Amino acid sequence: MPGVKRLPTSERRKQIVNAGLELCRKEGIASLRTEKIARRIGVTPGALFRHFPSKSAILQAMAESLLERLEATVPDPVVSGWDWIEQHVKERVRLLNEDPDVRMLFSEGFIFALPPEAREKVHLAFARSWEMLAENIQVAQKEGRARGDLEAHELGAAIVGLVQAVLHPPLGDLTDWSNPESVWRTAADLIGSKASRGAGG
Structure with missing residues (x-):
């Protein structure tokens, strides 16, 4: 042109x-x-x-760009346990609120349209995120800050559900619910030990 x-x-x-x-x-x-x-x-x-x-190459690059943004929210490795979980929840909620493009990584239609290599990268990234979350929940359980009556993966499922709830109405349309601090308070109440809840999370 x-x-x-x-x-x-x-x-x-x-x-x-x-x-x-x-x-x-x-x-x-x-x-x-x-x-x-x-x-x-x-x-x-x-x-x-x-x-x-090709168009597939563009889709691949699009997925990689979104994954870079998502993975930039992973807490620093020096942080662990309860503090890691708190940062993880707040940063993911903040990103989903501020970057509408990243929300596409949670859309089955978008993931299905990706070429196989890109789809595998997305699945591996979510699997790594899940593993890190579970590992830090286990640390928080040993610290006595996360409840011990449920397995780490069960508590992790509750956290992931709370974070992803901001993607969907009606919760996603509630200003207070979309606030990272509000989501974290709810998550802390759900996964915290009695002692940590009594101390304000």
């Missing part, structure tokens, strides 16, 4: 990925077409393929 500004490859790739994410978020995954992405950023469809060999 005449007058199109030439961007460095890394910037153009990022622009293409962000345009694809915006298109999916606003119109649904079924609307993702290379010509629509090209039109959105003002280039020819052929220009897209100088940066990505």
Whole structure:
């Protein structure tokens, strides 16, 4: 297209990925077409393929971008146990509130549309997150801060459910519920030991 500004490859790739994410978020995954992405950023469809060999490659890059944002919320390894769980809950809720694109990682339609390699990366990322959560719940149980009458994976399921509830109405539409502090207070009440609940979580 005449007058199109030439961007460095890394910037153009990022622009293409962000345009694809915006298109999916606003119109649904079924609307993702290379010509629509090209039109959105003002280039020819052929220009897209100088940066990505196929639509599948664009989807792969889109998934990787979302995973980077999600994994950036993982608490620092020096934090563990109860404090790790608190940071995990608050950061995930904050991200889901502030970055609507990341919500697509929790959409079956989006995940199903990904190429197999990207789908596997998403599943592995969620599995790692689940393992870290369970490990830190076990630490919190040994600390006496998390209740010991349930297994770590059962408490983990409660936490994951609370965090993901912000994605769905009617809870997701409640301002107080979408607040990271509010979600954490509820999570702490559910998984905390009697001693920790008595001490205010």
